[in-house]
Amino acid sequence: MAQIYGYVRVSSIDQNEERQIVELSKRNVLSRNIYIDKQSGKSFERPQYKKLIKKLKHGDLLYILSIDRLGRNYLEIQEQWRMLTKEKGVDICVIDMPLLDTRNGKDLMGTFIADLVLQILSFVAQNERENIRKRQAQGIAVAKAKGIKFGRPEIALPENFGELVHDWEKKKIPLPEVLELCKMSKATFYRKLREYRLLEQK
Template sequence: MAEYAYIRVSSKDQNIARQVEAMLSIGITKKQMYIDKQSGKDFNRKNYKKLVRKLKEGDELYIKSIDRLGRNYDEILDEWRNLTRNKNVDIIVLDFPLLDTRNRVNGVTGKFIADLVLQILSYVAQIERENTKQRQAEGIKIAMKNGVSFGRPQKEKPNNFDEVYILWKEEKISLREASRRTGVSHHTFSKWINETRNIE
């Protein structure tokens, strides 16, 4: 049986010292640590892949916190099952004692408990994502109702717009020429035409 640690930070300028210190304190040497300095959006990480190739049945993998493994709970759950079931490796998350597949509580294996906890976390994360989207949609709806506009700020009409608009309205110039004189696209000038007609 061998012990390994996986350490990850999201970018090269972030500090790994806290995670390294936690691993050293439980007797894992730097030689046994696999470190990635990149996003946790997926598992396509150089040193993580090296670690997985190295892991053998009965080995123990230590992680400081579950978000060091990844950000997406559904993907974490799949990867967790791959390691604990297919490779038969034990995983220990230092900051979350329930996520320790070595433990056995009243005859229930740690693998089962950890799997269950991860499923609950995955479900909670999904619900939170949905709630966040709903809150955002409700917030946008209320803001729009109160006159807040989203997207790019509206282009200001140039000083010569009224004069050019009258020329266009009297068919003395084309839409193309009107757009050229006001320095905007056909689309923008057409929008201004509609707005002006609404208040005429």
């Protein structure tokens, strides 16, 4: 008997997958048949998707919210769609794009339209991601040019840093006390100490 499945992917552990799950539930996808992958932006390992692929059989129906859930670029989306629909004989319904529902138009014209829409949408999805990356890079470059610093703010040295270092080296005060007075971790203290000594040499 044919089964109904759903696949959810979010590109960061901070993103909420709830919207995708709600949309799948509206279409009577059982929670046990919903496969969810969370990952960082750099990684595209999809263990749950791989499990889902093994589970899918000819005639099953797979729901996804949007076409970019299938892959990270134009070619990958195309390849996954071909593998699912042609090799495994699975029907796919893309919730955000009703034209991409392989249950409709099984004739030559219907297949042609679905394939055409798929190509356009997967191209648009990749193009949009690339534009977002460009805008982010441009924004960072502009911010840096304005002197905006990224990352953790630099910890300022206390005015008596030299004295504290001297007393610590002479074993007059223990390191934990120096760290407390400087409000630094041990790693930061040693890094600042190296920088301080380099400045002294100049």
